Amino acid sequence: MHVLIVEDNPDIIANLYGFLEPLGYTLDVARNGNAGVACATGSCHDAIVLDLSLPGMDGMEVCRTLRREYQLTTPILMLTARDTVHDKLAGFEAGADDYLVKPYSLPELDARLKALVRRSRNEHVQAVLTFGELRLDAGIGRATRAGQPLDLTPTGYKILSALMRAAPRLMTREEIEREVWGDNPPESDALRTHIHTLRRVLDKPFPQPLLLTLPGTGYRLAAPDET
Template identity: 60%
Template sequence: MRILIIEDNPDIVANLYEYFEPLGHQLDNARTGYAGLIRAAEQRFDVIVLDGMLPGLDGLEVCRRLREEQQCNAPVLMLTARDTVHDKVAGLRAGADDYLVKPYSLIELEARLDALVRRVRVSGPDPVLRFGELQLDTGTFEARRAGQRLELARFGYKLLAALLRAAPRLVTREELEQELWKDEPPLSDALRSHIYALRQAVDKPFPSSRPMVVTVAGIGYRLVDDDASE
């Protein structure tokens, strides 16, 4: 499992790493609610362990933003000292999938995370394609970079989906033309125009960030990201 831990207590974080890493799980950690939102937008996780009491944004607000703003579909388990029925109901209504009260058993936590991930895998693949700061919900055709919604034309969505599915690998011009026009590509170099429009939507609104849509001269195009493994 790829597990994101949004928790500000260093002892709890160290305890979770000590337990889960030897089992072969990959962990990442954010110490604040804002940092957790950035991590969740930049990378794909199988499950998120979310503390209820965080500096900056509390766990309830983080969970709401994950669901409503970032359209994050990863299961969320809230791990918190708040133990009233009202607290549990508030967490579930904010978008959490499960709720575990501190102090807790690591074995029970592992079992609950396994169950959440298993439930998602049975229900079908995640409809959201992600790479670095980019994500595209193939069900709603909503695209975002760093949480900011992108305005794309119809061909822009198709191009972005093809590049996201392959990322960080290169996609040839022929493959992209097949994606857009099947076996009847236009005589003009229309692909270049659609790639230009995609860059305008994906890269231009972020002048301080590295462009993500890159041309490999004479071959095709690919997505790049400084923080994504290639």
């Protein structure tokens, strides 16, 4: 699980790394609100652990910015010492998915993160994703381009779904591999083969390519104004 920690307290950061990394988590850290927004919108994460008391932009404003300005749907778990009902309601109104009051149990944090990610992935199953002339109905497992059905492999479907959720942002190879294979990607260069197959289905029958490659880095979908 890939988690972004937005926290300025070095002791708390060290505790989170010490507990979560041995459980298999991949962690990124941002130490202020502005850095948190940049990191959250510049990379794919399964969840965000967000402290409220941050230098500069506080956690509440970070949450509102991610939800309203960037339309980010990544689950957000707020950490705070504020424990009144009013504080919790304000956090949920800002866009938080869960709220954990300090001091908290690290095993409980782990359990809440896993529950948030499970719920988030279930929501994706029901979602209809659209981007330009692409449409992916996860409820029935069907994808189309300009109304024409796309005959995708199961892995191609997962890759296209990930690219559509991120679009038009570039996804690194590592991000796509994590989306498709979780924490156990294949050792071979399987992703390149699956991208080749996806491109043949997605782009070959159409005049304009949608699946773009940044050599050595990753892939993205072309925005409608690029086609």
